[in-house]
Amino acid sequence: MRLFLTVFFTLLLSVSFSTFGQAQTSEPTIYEQRMELYRRMESVSHIPWYYLAGIDQYERNVRQARKDIPKAEGLTGIYFKPEEWAGPLNPDLSDDNPISIQFFNGMGVDGDGDGKASLSSDEDVLFAFSQYLLSYGTDHDHIKMGLWDYYKRDKTVSIIIGKAKIYKKYGRLNLDEHAFPVSLRSNYSYKNTWGAARGWGGRRMHEGTDIFADYGVPVRATAYGIIEMKGWNRFGGWRIGLRDINNNYHYFAHLSGFAKDLKLGQIVEPGLLIGGVGSSGYGPPGTSGKFPPHLHYGIYKDNGRTEWSFDPYPHLRLWERQERARAKAK
Numbered sequence: 001m002r003l004f005l006t007v008f009f010t011l012l013l014s015v016s017f018s019t020f021g022q023a024q025t026s027e028p029t030i031y032e033q034r035m036e037l038y039r040r041m042e043s044v045s046h047i048p049w050y051y052l053a054g055i056d057q058y059e060r061n062v063r064q065a066r067k068d069i070p071k072a073e074g075l076t077g078i079y080f081k082p083e084e085w086a087g088p089l090n091p092d093l094s095d096d097n098p099i100s101i102q103f104f105n106g107m108g109v110d111g112d113g114d115g116k117a118s119l120s121s122d123e124d125v126l127f128a129f130s131q132y133l134l135s136y137g138t139d140h141d142h143i144k145m146g147l148w149d150y151y152k153r154d155k156t157v158s159i160i161i162g163k164a165k166i167y168k169k170y171g172r173l174n175l176d177e178h179a180f181p182v183s184l185r186s187n188y189s190y191k192n193t194w195g196a197a198r199g200w201g202g203r204r205m206h207e208g209t210d211i212f213a214d215y216g217v218p219v220r221a222t223a224y225g226i227i228e229m230k231g232w233n234r235f236g237g238w239r240i241g242l243r244d245i246n247n248n249y250h251y252f253a254h255l256s257g258f259a260k261d262l263k264l265g266q267i268v269e270p271g272l273l274i275g276g277v278g279s280s281g282y283g284p285p286g287t288s289g290k291f292p293p294h295l296h297y298g299i300y301k302d303n304g305r306t307e308w309s310f311d312p313y314p315h316l317r318l319w320e321r322q323e324r325a326r327a328k329a330k
């Protein structure tokens, strides 16, 4: 019995040690694997990794938001239609022979060196996009031209370029952290009013959540992103639009004003001061006080074709909880 117990505990110990060991030398995260892929592509194509990351992330987000294209399965989110890959006149749309694909003017190439141009290979797919961009050039303006010719949509190009700037600045891909839009230390209240008949915003359906707080309470950026819009609107008053790393547009309205030095095109991060709670709107620029001060916060998703609003309330609750937990951990 004693021997049995010794053997048993030794086994138990070795099992727990090996699990511990595994946790120490854990598998690289999805972000690390992607970064490794982008860096490898940069070294062969000279297209800076952050452009590749921006394109890849844009397409991944579009595929998550759309039902007419298959979901991404591998590391990369870039999607080629079979006819784009194999060539429009190629009788074999599942062709993976780089030579016949080239003959039919398909975009498919062999990036991983296995002799095949495979739509299911991350390297092949990313290499194909890099080769396409390379035919324009490797500098910012030529990459932008290549993107425009490929997507033929200004908004798509500006979203991708914005992401590239953000990735370049932070040097990493994991930028999913969020912050609650007003300071958690302030007195604020909000309810789930999604779809309510009326708020203060000038649309038929209330597209957002109203966060009531005192005049001047700090309003903060909710995500890593770029300031895409800043200005006056008759209904929304002083407003800010922030485009995040996941194709979402965060909309802040009725502000008392903007943070000093906040500029269009500026990169912001969660928690950064961007303005103050106010009651601006419903009149010519500067009109204020026609309703109680509150922040109108809305969120819109771009799917590569159009943009639509979705209910921010569950996200606000989540970000509020996460921020509390982070504050506690400090």
Ligand SMILES: [Zn+2]
Binding pocket: 199, 200, 201, 206, 208, 209, 210, 295, 296, 297
């Ligand atoms: Zn509102």
